[in-house]
Amino acid sequence: MKTILTGIRSNSVLTLGNYLGALLPMVRLANEHSKDYNVHIFVPDLHSIISDVDGDLRENTIRTLKYWLAAGLELNENIHIYRQSYVPAHSELCWILDCVATMGETSRMIQYKEKSKGQESCNVGIFNYPILMAADILLYDAEFIPLGEDQFQHIELARNLAIRFNNRFNAEIFTVPAKTSDQVKFMEVDTAIRIRDLLNPEKKMSKSTVAEGSKIMLDDAPEKAAKKIMSATTDSLGKVKFDMFNQPGISNLLQIEALVNDLPLSEVVAKWNGETKYGELKKAVAASVSTMLSDFQARLANISDDEVYRLLEAGEVYANKIANAKLLEVQKAFKLR
Secondary structure (H helix, E strand, O other): OEEEEEEOOOOOOOEHHHHHHHHHHHHHHHHHHOOOEEEEEEEOHHHHOOOOOOOOHHHHHHHHHHHHHHOOOOOOOOEEEEEHHHOOHHHHHHHHHHOOOOHHHHHOOHHHHHHHOOOOOOOHHHHHHHHHHHHHHHOOOEEEOOOOHHHHHHHHHHHHHHHHHHHHHOOOOOOOOOOHHHHHHHHOOOOOOOOEOOOOOOOEOOOOOOOHHHOOEOOOOHHHHHHHHHOOOOOOOOOOOOEOOOEHHHHHHHHHHHHHOOOOHHHHHHHHOOOOOHHHHHHHHHHHHHHHHHHHHHHHHOOOHHHHHHHHHHHHHHHHHHHHHHHHHHHHHOOOO
16 A cells, blocks of 8 residues: 655644644545555654744644544544654664755755744754655655645655665665655645734734734634634725735635635635625634634543553554664665664
8 A cells, every 4th residue: 555644743732724724634635545545644753843842742742643633533544643753763764864865955945944044053953854854754655745835845855865765776665755746636735725824914824923813723712713813904995805915814714714614715705705894704704713613622622642642552563663674675775784
């Protein structure tokens, strides 16, 4: 069976934007394909420590895995859950791939440029984590990696390293991940979902934004989230229209309303198109978000830590078996074994 691999860092509580734009689509993809693919869902806790962590990383990791379950992940024998740091082969393969990659291709990574911009220095992990990400992918012969557009460059790096390694040893040791265009087709999305900042809809919703009213967190009380929607920035045009360029605030509310209710965006846009009372739209979206959070938080509360640890124990036995076998192939190629 071919492999799908995906994961979400556990640095803090997720936002509504993370949930609607990343977690929920990944859960649906896993449920849809787990009969025909091995699905690896891991918490990249080693990636998490390249930047600040809000709270206890271990607790955050368990909470993040609960999010997957509360979002509707349907577990079966082909879905495997594990923590990156509990599979030491990730770190060892990363070092070996460091010796295959070049400084030039790593320094061209857009995220490295953005994260290091304006800083006198930054930790080496920020520079090196695309190589660790390549190890995450190549250890399991993953063909499809459902991630956001900002990670596509890293998938291309993983492809290049796999091809270079295979050519160097004249052997098909690594499966080359699907190219970016095929990744997009597999994810069945025309455009990336970007939930906007409620106060400044020119930007995406981010958990790092200081202003509380700009973001809805998954642990917000439903009534608190509803108030944030009611205070969201709109515009002075006085007519509802889906236009992310000219009316990003209104368009963001329409997008949230569609995603929270699992409706086609076109249906929601058609319902509200031309309406002049923004307050009515806000009330509807506030009610939808409040209901969604209430239901989600109730499901979350019913998932015990013990249940998650049982899943991790089984998943990490499986992941170590697969990863160690692949690492041994790589070590033999270099005559380390």
